[in-house]
Amino acid sequence: MKYIVKTCLILIVFAGLLASCGQPAPEVSETTSTTMDGFDTLNLTVPDKYDPPITMESVMAVDATVKFLGDNDIYNNVWTRAYSQLLGIDMDYQWVADGSMFNEKLGLSINSGQIPDMFRVTPAQMQLYYEAGLLADLTDVYEQEASENTRDVLNQNPTALKAATIDGKLIGIPLTDAPVATASLLWVRQDWMDQLGIAAPTSIADVMEISRRFTEEDPNGNGVDDTIGLCITQNLWGAVASLQGFFNGYHAYPTIWYEKEGSLVYGSVQPEMREALLALQKMYAEGQIDQEFGVKDINQVTETIAQGQCGMQFGVWWNPYHPLNLSQQNDPTAFWTAFPIPSVDDQVAKSQYTSNVGALLVVRNGYEHPEALIRMVNFWTDNILDSEDDEIRRIFLGDIEAPDVVLYKYTNVQLWEPDATLIGGKKLREALASKDPSGLDLDAQWRYRIIQAYFEQGILEAWVEVATNGPNGAVSILEQIAVDRGMMNQFYGVPTPAMAEKMPTLQTMEDVMITKVIMGDSIELFDQFVEDWYQLGGSEIVEEVNTWAEKNQ
Amino acid sequence: MAKTKTIKINREFPLYLMLLPAVILALVFSYGPMVGIVMAFQRVLPGKGLFGSPWIGWDNFKYVFQMPNFYQVIWNTVFIAGLKAIAGVIVPVSVALMLNNVTSKLFKRTVQTVVYLPHFLSWIILAGIFVDILSPSDGVVNLLLKAVGMQPIFFLGNDNVFPWTMVATDIWKSFGFGTIVYLAALTDIDPTLYEAATVDGANRWQQTWHITLPGIMGTIIMLTTLSLGNILNAGFDQIFNLYSPLVYRTGDIIDTLVYRTGIANYQYGVATAVGLFKSVVSLLLIGIAYKLAAKFADYRIF
Numbered sequence: 001m002k003y004i005v006k007t008c009l010i011l012i013v014f015a016g017l018l019a020s021c022g023q024p025a026p027e028v029s030e031t032t033s034t035t036m037d038g039f040d041t042l043n044l045t046v047p048d049k050y051d052p053p054i055t056m057e058s059v060m061a062v063d064a065t066v067k068f069l070g071d072n073d074i075y076n077n078v079w080t081r082a083y084s085q086l087l088g089i090d091m092d093y094q095w096v097a098d099g100s101m102f103n104e105k106l107g108l109s110i111n112s113g114q115i116p117d118m119f120r121v122t123p124a125q126m127q128l129y130y131e132a133g134l135l136a137d138l139t140d141v142y143e144q145e146a147s148e149n150t151r152d153v154l155n156q157n158p159t160a161l162k163a164a165t166i167d168g169k170l171i172g173i174p175l176t177d178a179p180v181a182t183a184s185l186l187w188v189r190q191d192w193m194d195q196l197g198i199a200a201p202t203s204i205a206d207v208m209e210i211s212r213r214f215t216e217e218d219p220n221g222n223g224v225d226d227t228i229g230l231c232i233t234q235n236l237w238g239a240v241a242s243l244q245g246f247f248n249g250y251h252a253y254p255t256i257w258y259e260k261e262g263s264l265v266y267g268s269v270q271p272e273m274r275e276a277l278l279a280l281q282k283m284y285a286e287g288q289i290d291q292e293f294g295v296k297d298i299n300q301v302t303e304t305i306a307q308g309q310c311g312m313q314f315g316v317w318w319n320p321y322h323p324l325n326l327s328q329q330n331d332p333t334a335f336w337t338a339f340p341i342p343s344v345d346d347q348v349a350k351s352q353y354t355s356n357v358g359a360l361l362v363v364r365n366g367y368e369h370p371e372a373l374i375r376m377v378n379f380w381t382d383n384i385l386d387s388e389d390d391e392i393r394r395i396f397l398g399d400i401e402a403p404d405v406v407l408y409k410y411t412n413v414q415l416w417e418p419d420a421t422l423i424g425g426k427k428l429r430e431a432l433a434s435k436d437p438s439g440l441d442l443d444a445q446w447r448y449r450i451i452q453a454y455f456e457q458g459i460l461e462a463w464v465e466v467a468t469n470g471p472n473g474a475v476s477i478l479e480q481i482a483v484d485r486g487m488m489n490q491f492y493g494v495p496t497p498a499m500a501e502k503m504p505t506l507q508t509m510e511d512v513m514i515t516k517v518i519m520g521d522s523i524e525l526f527d528q529f530v531e532d533w534y535q536l537g538g539s540e541i542v543e544e545v546n547t548w549a550e551k552n553q
Numbered sequence: 554m555a556k557t558k559t560i561k562i563n564r565e566f567p568l569y570l571m572l573l574p575a576v577i578l579a580l581v582f583s584y585g586p587m588v589g590i591v592m593a594f595q596r597v598l599p600g601k602g603l604f605g606s607p608w609i610g611w612d613n614f615k616y617v618f619q620m621p622n623f624y625q626v627i628w629n630t631v632f633i634a635g636l637k638a639i640a641g642v643i644v645p646v647s648v649a650l651m652l653n654n655v656t657s658k659l660f661k662r663t664v665q666t667v668v669y670l671p672h673f674l675s676w677i678i679l680a681g682i683f684v685d686i687l688s689p690s691d692g693v694v695n696l697l698l699k700a701v702g703m704q705p706i707f708f709l710g711n712d713n714v715f716p717w718t719m720v721a722t723d724i725w726k727s728f729g730f731g732t733i734v735y736l737a738a739l740t741d742i743d744p745t746l747y748e749a750a751t752v753d754g755a756n757r758w759q760q761t762w763h764i765t766l767p768g769i770m771g772t773i774i775m776l777t778t779l780s781l782g783n784i785l786n787a788g789f790d791q792i793f794n795l796y797s798p799l800v801y802r803t804g805d806i807i808d809t810l811v812y813r814t815g816i817a818n819y820q821y822g823v824a825t826a827v828g829l830f831k832s833v834v835s836l837l838l839i840g841i842a843y844k845l846a847a848k849f850a851d852y853r854i855f
Contacts, residue, residue: 107819110599128819132598234797291690294710294799300684504818505621512798519710519799536621 037078039086042392045382047145047375050088054369057092057117058412059109061102067405078395079411087379089372110134117367120359120412121172123163127494129362130166136363136370139170145374149381157418159492162552163357166494172360173377178418179355180482184245184314185474187324190337192219192311200337204249204344207312208279211288214311220331229288231310233301236511240323241301243280243514244352245314248341248487250276253352254510256489257545264490264549266542267352268510269530275344277526280518294515302326308334314341317421317474320464328461335463338474340485351481354489361412376413384408385417390442422482425468425475432471493552496544502537509533592825599819606822613826622805629716630806633787636720638780642773644724645731649769650761652732653739665736669729680794683722684709715800723791734776735769742768771851778846782839785831807831 062074072078074096083089094116097105103122109115115134129135146154154161157176164172186201188210193200196217201207211229213219220227231241237255247254253267260270267273283289290296290304304310306326313319320336327334343349361377363370384396398407408414417423428444428451431437437448451470454462468474495503513529534542588603593613595606617623648668655661671679686693687708695705708718746764755763789808796804807827815824846852 104816107599107816111597111819111821113600113602115600125819129599132600134600234799292688292707292710295684295797501820504813508798508801512801515799 037081037395039082039395042395043389044086044392045147046086047147047378049086050369050372053084053088053090054372055090055092055117056367056369056372057094059102059106059116059119060093060096060412061099061120062096062409063099065406066409069402069405074410077410078407082379082396083376083411087372087375089376115364117364118373118412119362119364120175121362122359123357124495124500126164126172126360126362127166127500130171134365135171136365136367137169137171138173138363138370138373141371141374142170142173145371145378147378147382149385150374150377153381153385153415153417157355159355160357160418163492163494164360172362173373173415174357175359175361175415176357176418177416178421178478179488180351180353180478180486181318181421182239182316183351183353183478183481183486184242184248184341185317185338185351185477186245186341187313187315187319187336187338189214189219189311189327190335191331191333193337195219195221201339201342203342204279207249207342208283211283211312212286215286215288219311220308226309227311228290228304228309229311230283231301231304231313232289232293233298234294234296234515235298236514238298240298240315240319241305241310241313242315245341246280247273247276248351249349250279250344251347251349252276253487255507256352256354256487257491258352258487259490264542264545266533266538266545269533269538274523274526277514277517278523281520281523284518285520289518294519306330317468317478320467320474324467325461325464332460335460336467338467338477340477340480348485350485350487352487352489353481355492357492373413376411377415380411380413380415385415386420388441393442421475422479425473426479428469429471429473429476491545491548493548496541496548498537498540498544502541506533506536506538506541509536589825590829592822593829595822597822597825609822613822614830616823617826617830622801623810625802626805626807626810629803630785630787630808632803633716633719633792633806634784636716637723637787638777638784640720640724641727641731641780642777644728645735646769646773648728648732649735649739650765652736653765654757654761665729665733667729668732671726672730674726676790676794679722679726680791683795687718709795710797710799712800712803715796715804719788719792719795719804722795723788731776735772738769738772739765774849775846775852778842778849778852781842781845782835784838785835 060074066074068074068077075091075093080091083091094114095105095109102120103125106119106121106125110129121129126135153176154174157179160174160176161170164170164174186207188201192198192214193210196213196219198210198213199206201210214227215229218225218227230246232243233241236243244254247267250272252270252272254273256267257264258267259265280289284291290301293301296304301310302323305313305323306329308327308330315324317338324336327336341349341351361373363373383392387393396407398405424444427440428447431440431444431448432451437445440448447465447469450459450462450465453459454466454470466473509529509532513525517523517525591603592606594608594610596609596612598606652661652664655664687695689695689705689707689710694708698705706714708714742765746768747760750760750764785807787806787808789806789812792804792806793809793812796809811824811827811831814820814827
């Protein structure tokens with residue numbers, strides 16, 4: 001007994017030592033001198049400066065991809081210094097959380113009464129906190145302070161400001177992005193297609209055929225039966241290895257609202273789902289889908305992609321940057337090509353996308369300077385967004401010589417022009433066609449050089465840029481989707497009461513049903529699900545959504 | 554009289570001082586948060602503080618008991634925790650008895666230490682390992698099953714198997730600790746009993762059955778009855794890291810439900826109601842268990 005106690009003690013002490021070794025001593029960061037940033041040499045449009053300076057308490061999501069230059073950190077970086085020196089706003093971050101935990105942490109923090117002056121919320125959180133009377137009405141300060149550029153950006157997506165308005169009051173500033181950027185494309189391992197002599201897929205039947213041959217004909221050539229046709233994750237939806245693109249091929253639009261016979265309907269309970277589910281079930285039975293997808297999250301699927309075992313997946317336009325680029329780890333010649341969603345019949349398949357604003361910035365009710373948020377937004381839209389000044393881009397967005405240090409991630413206030421990806425991509429493709437990069441901004445010139453490097457010098461890693469911004473790349477497909485190959489989620493309001501309360505449970509039911517049917521359960525589960533869905537709150541939600549639609553159209 | 558009392562207090566004072574940190578910790582981390590129970594009876598509005606939200610009586614509880622899967626979740630919890638409690642007695646006792654009959658001290662101690670080690674690993678790490686070794690296509694366990702001609706089993710994705718997988722992996726992680734407790738109990742048995750039994754011609758099996766087992770029966774009954782209080786704790790760390798929508802039917806337990814509704818969907822009132830319900834049931838069970846332990850094993854705290 002004594003001996004064991006001793007052993008345990010030694011183990012514990014040893015573990016403690018190890019842990020303490022791993023932790024670096026806290027470093028005292030020195031305040032970087034103002035001249036280092038060189039704000040005074042820049043040609044900036046700056047709103048009125050607060051004098052004396054005001055303090056704005058906020059919170060921040062920082063994940064592992066955020067890197068800092070020198071001794072900068074989240075509390076002291078180019079953005080905090082710019083806000084402080086140029087706008088007279090001292091940012092005071094109360095806490096910083098990893099992106100995946102941010103919303104939960106914010107929920108707990110606010111519930112315990114710690115409300116930051118300015119923070120980022122989801123539409124559901126905005127509704128919740130508005131009802132609790134925690135959020136300031138921004139209507140007046142927006143009218144008084146918003147600059148031309150700010151108004152322009154926020155009005156480009158006609159639904160953005162509506163999504164930020166409750167009871168006729170502007171409550172949040174929507175963080176805009178391109179709506180079609182959430183649309184799924186079909187990504188296929190082009191090198192495998194070439195090797196097996198397969199033509200580009202134009203119908204769902206082609207997709208099935210490619211999936212079968214990828215599974216059976218050992219396209220990675222390692223002699224082991226380890227390849228799968230279609231990769232999906234246990235989450236089913238999302239930006240990578242998602243199912244929504246597959247369903248779109250069957251004219252089914254799960255998880256979104258669209259118009260059918262004069263009213264808004266919920267895609268997941270429509271009969272079009274049935275055939276697609278049966279097709280997936282067949283693919284699973286034939287081993288074309290990972291037999292264990294039900295327990296594999298995005299990290300494990302990323303691993304499958306990196307190991308060169310995945311041949312096809314439905315995902316968004318930026319997938320080549322991550323995780324598809326990882327395919328080259330094991331096979332330097334690996335590259336993926338995007339295709340528009342093929343259709344099951346002679347009607348064109350439409351990619352679903354959601355223009356819903358994913359996040360908004362809000363101000364605490366009672367904060368003395370609600371207009372400070374508008375000034376920060378103005379600073380962004382007037383100086384940073386669309387800036388032709390390479391020096392400004394270098395200082396505030398990032399240096400193309402150090403592409404992994406993305407400076408704008410240090411601020412909550414980042415709005416993107418809904419169409420920037422599309423317009424930028426188009427300009428780039430025109431420059432490539434005419435071989436004249438002179439009209440491009442610095443960032444686009446950099447992309448131009450990379451694409452040229454692929455075609456002229458055979459730099460294989462450059463496929464990533466070719467697959468996105470190159471000729472016939474993913475961005476060119478997004479353009480088609482924006483014109484006439486898209487199906488927009490037509491509910492873009494804040495979640496209705498029944499939706500907020502019941503949707504999470506219904507969504508879980510849906511995911512369980514889809515997973516089980518794919519794995520071989522009877523398709524009757526789907527019929528049962530549709531029935532349950534309406535009964536357990538779905539009917540109520542449909543009613544509320546249609547009432548909303550009448551008011552907003 | 555007064556003098557002896559002072560002496561007694563003086564003598565015991567250091568002992569009370571040693572107790573102080575534990576009392577403070579219990580007050581701060583166990584009793585303090587109990588104030589939050591009020592949320593179970595409120596429609597919790599964010600930012601209003603503990604007493605600022607409107608009182609709604611038993612509405613949160615009504616909502617909970619109307620949730621379509623709530624009874625299933627309770628059953629899952631009791632089922633998994635119950636199996637864990639039963640296996641948590643049988644396995645360590647068997648191992649302790651076996652080790653007790655081993656003559657090589659080196660072997661005995663090595664085994665003790667090795668089976669105790671998983672106790673120190675967190676479920677975050679173990680979940681990653683188990684997903685790998687339990688994989689139906691290339692996991693070690695299923696490769697072995699296939700080698701002997703059996704069908705592979707989807708341990709983490711088949712909802713009929715999942716609860717058993719949880720029990721087995723939990724026992725694997727924790728039985729080393731129980732084994733050590735029972736081994737300690739075994740050392741209390743008077744060696745002369747064995748000598749007498751040997752003289753009477755009892756073999757090893759008979760000795761185990763008639764001397765060893767009765768000798769540790771008190772400890773077994775005590776630990777078993779006390780574990781009754783944990784019957785609604787099916788192991789959040791473990792299940793949260795290993796479950797998926799595929800196995801919600803049999804794998805969703807009270808704690809994971811509380812996490813999903815409370816933390817992830819911001820319904821703090823409902824989550825507190827579920828938590829309070831769980832605590833009340835647990836308190837009753839602990840009371841019963843204590844009575845039972847007092848009756849059968851003569852184990853008393855008060």
